[in-house]
Structure formats: C-alpha cells, structure tokens
Amino acid sequence: MFKQIIYINGPTSAGKSTLAKKLQDALPKPFLLVGIDMVISLMPEKLNDWHYGTKAIGFSWQPVKDAAGNTCAYKIETGPFGKQMVQALKNITITLAQSGHYLIVDDVSFGKKEVDEWRKALKDYDVLWIGLTAPLEVLEQREKNRGDRKLKSCGWQLQRVHVEVEYDLMFDTHEQSSDEIIKTIMMHLEQQ
Numbered sequence: 001m002f003k004q005i006i007y008i009n010g011p012t013s014a015g016k017s018t019l020a021k022k023l024q025d026a027l028p029k030p031f032l033l034v035g036i037d038m039v040i041s042l043m044p045e046k047l048n049d050w051h052y053g054t055k056a057i058g059f060s061w062q063p064v065k066d067a068a069g070n071t072c073a074y075k076i077e078t079g080p081f082g083k084q085m086v087q088a089l090k091n092i093t094i095t096l097a098q099s100g101h102y103l104i105v106d107d108v109s110f111g112k113k114e115v116d117e118w119r120k121a122l123k124d125y126d127v128l129w130i131g132l133t134a135p136l137e138v139l140e141q142r143e144k145n146r147g148d149r150k151l152k153s154c155g156w157q158l159q160r161v162h163v164e165v166e167y168d169l170m171f172d173t174h175e176q177s178s179d180e181i182i183k184t185i186m187m188h189l190e191q192q
Helices: 016-026 036-042 080-098 111-121 136-146 154-158 178-191
Strands: 005-009 031-035 059-065 071-078 102-107 127-133 169-172
Touching (some): 031 036, 036 102, 080 102
8 A cells, every 4th residue: 555645855965856756766656756846946036046145035045154254054045935835835745646646745844843834734645754864974075066056055954854853764865775765665655
C-alpha cells in the first residue's frame, strides 16, 4: 500500500531534488514532483532578489552579520507575494491529490511550525514525511559546486529546517547514497 504523498524537507543542497527524481523512476506508481523551486519558477523574476540583499515582495537572500558586522551567512526572506506562493504550493499539492495523483513534495520548511502547516494542509491524505540532511561542510561544498546557490545559505537553513520536526524517515545524504535511501523508503512503503 503506497502513501499518496511523499513530503521531503531539508536545507538547500541536501539532495532533495536528486532523490525526488530518482524516486519517481523507482516507484511503481507515477508520482508527480512538485516543490518550492517549481512555484518560484512561475513567478516574474522581478519579484525576487537573489543578489543584492534588498527585501523583495517574493523571495530574497538577506545577509546575516556576525558580532564584528561581517556577513557570515544568508537567510531566505519571504515577502508577502512569496507567502502567497508558499500557500499556492500547498493548494497545488492538494488539488493534484484530490484528482487522485501520487505526489512527491520537494520543500524547504523551517522547523516544526512550518512543517505543521503542511501537516494541517495534508491532513486528509496518507503522507510519508522524510527529512534530509548532511554535514555543513558537505552542504557548503555542494553549494559551491552547483554554482547556482547563494554561498553561505545552507548553514543558516541547516540550523533551522529540522528544529523540533518529527519525520517518518530521516536520512543523511552524505552517509547514505540515493540508492540506499530509496531502498529504505521502498521497504518502509511496502510495510505500510
């Protein structure tokens, strides 16, 4: 018996999108992939600021300063339109689930409060809750290698994304390969 929705949460560069795409190929049922990056790609680019640290109505990177006033990290700031898009992702997920589709949600929610908002939105569905993580130095190297992420953003997210969140399954993508993780997920799904 398969869960209808697989929700994957973790910091940037933890391997959520890679795992989600491999899961799509491995699962016997057709799972659609939806996620925060998808809804951001729907937005006019002018609503976001990924470079300059100005607050945008969509999403923006804001510098985090240390005691000496130096930028030590970047945090994501969600403006009013960005908040509407976060809600739109939940609405899209629910609409697709109501239509009978199987779904994988690729998300970055910060802590229990935000994940509980997802739990409330998906309360009528059978969901497998998965958390992904990796050591900071691994995330930073992946962030650098990708070249499409704001450097020093993963550390801020890593400190917040899993705070007080309980998952059905939690994986360290540095310690376990995608294939090992998928095997564990499949075994978990088959036992349900």
